[in-house]
Amino acid sequence: MPTTINSSLIRVAFVEDDVEFQLVLRNTIENAPDMQLVSAASTRSAGLMALNGTPVDVLLVDLGLPDGSGIDVIRAAHAKWPDCAIMVSTAFGDEMHVMQSLEAGAAGYLLKDSAAKSMVSEIRSLHQGGSPISPLIARQILMRFREHENKPLVAPLLPQERSRAALSGREQEVLEFITKGFTSEEIAGLMSISRHTVLTFIRRIYRKLEVNSKTEAIFEARNQGLLSD
Numbered sequence: 001m002p003t004t005i006n007s008s009l010i011r012v013a014f015v016e017d018d019v020e021f022q023l024v025l026r027n028t029i030e031n032a033p034d035m036q037l038v039s040a041a042s043t044r045s046a047g048l049m050a051l052n053g054t055p056v057d058v059l060l061v062d063l064g065l066p067d068g069s070g071i072d073v074i075r076a077a078h079a080k081w082p083d084c085a086i087m088v089s090t091a092f093g094d095e096m097h098v099m100q101s102l103e104a105g106a107a108g109y110l111l112k113d114s115a116a117k118s119m120v121s122e123i124r125s126l127h128q129g130g131s132p133i134s135p136l137i138a139r140q141i142l143m144r145f146r147e148h149e150n151k152p153l154v155a156p157l158l159p160q161e162r163s164r165a166a167l168s169g170r171e172q173e174v175l176e177f178i179t180k181g182f183t184s185e186e187i188a189g190l191m192s193i194s195r196h197t198v199l200t201f202i203r204r205i206y207r208k209l210e211v212n213s214k215t216e217a218i219f220e221a222r223n224q225g226l227l228s229d
């Protein structure tokens with residue numbers, strides 16, 4: 001029977017081939033009161049096929065799948081489900097896999113040395129616009145940027161020279177409410193929409209501004225002239 005989707009819950013899907021990790025992950029998600037497991041796949045091909053179904057809010061993807069790379073699933077999901085937040089869950093912590101995953105569309109990257117049960121809080125964080133990243137991976141990314149500190153930089157663009165993010169009218173409205181300090185629940189009430197829809201708008205804003213937090217979003221929006229002083 002097809003899964004009955006409950007729009008009030010965080011809809012989750014995963015692509016994972018480790019049977020033990022998959023079982024714990026499944027039980028953990030199904031026992032979370034605010035989540036619904038929509039689909040589970042154990043191969044690259046099955047993960048790609050799942051993208052033909054109902055879009056989910058959060059997709060967890062392992063990279064080392066038996067029939068190929070999970071990065072292919074991330075790239076396809078990012079294109080087909082633009083509002084879905086994607087998080088890597090893998091044993092691979094090398095720079096190549098990290099950077100390829102982020103470039104493909106992943107918003108989070110967790111190593112499997114963390115317990116599967118901790119995924120619940122990470123899924124909630126990702127759904128709310130965060131970017132969960134294992135400390136080892138975060139340090140690796142930081143070191144990568146530090147390597148370029150001493151390289152000559154081109155002159156920074158003036159605000160009027162930067163390309164402006166193309167926000168829709170509703171996204172602009174949400175952005176302005178965020179700037180004024182309203183919570184997602186308050187914004188939902190003010191705009192007469194659900195909190196889930198507000199979080200979707202926030203994720204779109206973050207993606208278009210290429211940021212990961214409210215503070216960064218406000219700063220970048222002001223730099224681009226999207227907000228008045």
